[in-house]
Amino acid sequence: MSYKIIVDSCGELSPEMKASGYFATASLSIDVDDYHVIDDETFNQKEFLEKVAASPNCPKSSCPSPDTYMEKYHCDAAHVYAVTLSAELSGSYNSAVLGVELYKEEYGEKKIHVFNSKSASIGETLIAMKIAECEDKGMTFEEVIDTVETYIEDQRTYFLLESLEALRKNGRLTGLKAMVATALSIKPVMGATPEGTICQLGQARGMKKALVKMADEIAAHEEHAEDKILAISHCNCPARAEELKKLLLARLQPKDVIILDTAGISSLYASDGGVIAVI
Incomplete structure (x- = not known):
């Protein structure tokens, strides 16, 4: 596989993206009182919303650890990209960047780039799709980064x-x-x-x-x-x-x-x- 795109779980992956093999999720977690949720394919929206409605307390979220990102980067792909929710709203971006450093210490050099979406949810989805589009056009790693960073600046x-x-x-x-x-x-x-x-x-x-x-x-x-x-x-x-x-x-x-x-x-x-x- 020539590339891999890791999207933190604030970004939704379509069924087609999941099936393609090019995309992976770095899961955040959520706590509603003593109800603990890993935001992955096991997430049950109906049950979660019921728990939130029944609780007097606000749910709390936790971002993926740098180690989680490091292990996601450890794959056969020559180019690896991460897309995180806005660095102004979560520690996920910082974790992903630290994960790059951990990867280099553990496994050596690799072409990895972390995109700060400056967005969330479906905004991350579009950015991940843009990366794949650029890769599929045969752009170099550096060209993909430049094109996608410009796309992020233009996105609303x-x-x-x-x-x-x-x-x-x-x-x-x-x-x-x-x-x-x-x-x-x-x-x-x-x-x-x-x-x-x-x-x-x-x-x-x-x-x-x-x-x-x-x-x-x-x-x-x-x-x-x-x-x-x-x-x-x-x-x-x-x-x-x-x-x-x-x-x-x-x-x-x-x-x-x-x-x-x-x-x-x-x-x-x-x-x-x-x-x-x-x-």
């Missing part, structure tokens, strides 16, 4: 959640102004800054209007959509994801659209009913 992430509590309680909303009262059914449309932190882009009363606001926000900032893939992930709300797709296709003409269910970490932070869109 948006999300709309029923509740921001999981993000707030885990300190992921640091620096944001106080959120509007959820009792008023005000739904903030959120996004990622170029640095990979979270920002508020707009708001609307009720989820239906907020989805329209989100679609408007995406369309207003998107150029050359015809060259890009639109990716949507959702936590237990396929109809909402389809509605967002419909709203966006009325405003944009992307070259393709993919919709995936959130895995464990994305389910933790998106919470029941959350949708994430990246283009």
Whole structure:
């Protein structure tokens, strides 16, 4: 195998990506009171959401260790890439970088590069797909890195959640102004800054209007959509994801659209009913 792409488990892998053999997952873990979850193929979203709903405490996540990444890098592939959720939101990126150093000490030199997605969830998925596209075109290792880093800079992430509590309680909303009262059914449309932190882009009363606001926000900032893939992930709300797709296709003409269910970490932070869109 000429290349391998390791995506931390905040990024969803499609069935096709899993079957290809080119992609692997570095699993984070989650604790809800005494309920411990490894975010891998055993993750049960329904059971997890029930545990979260029943607990007065906020779930906690832990990133993969540097040793975990080191062992993932130890493979037959000549080129190895890791894609992690935003370094501003998790220690996963630092673990992946430390894993490179551990690998070199243990096994010697190898072409390994860690991409800070500056995003999360389906944003990581798109980056992993871009790496594979570049490799399949026969680009050199250095050309792949340059092309994908430019792609990351151009990528935009948006999300709309029923509740921001999981993000707030885990300190992921640091620096944001106080959120509007959820009792008023005000739904903030959120996004990622170029640095990979979270920002508020707009708001609307009720989820239906907020989805329209989100679609408007995406369309207003998107150029050359015809060259890009639109990716949507959702936590237990396929109809909402389809509605967002419909709203966006009325405003944009992307070259393709993919919709995936959130895995464990994305389910933790998106919470029941959350949708994430990246283009």
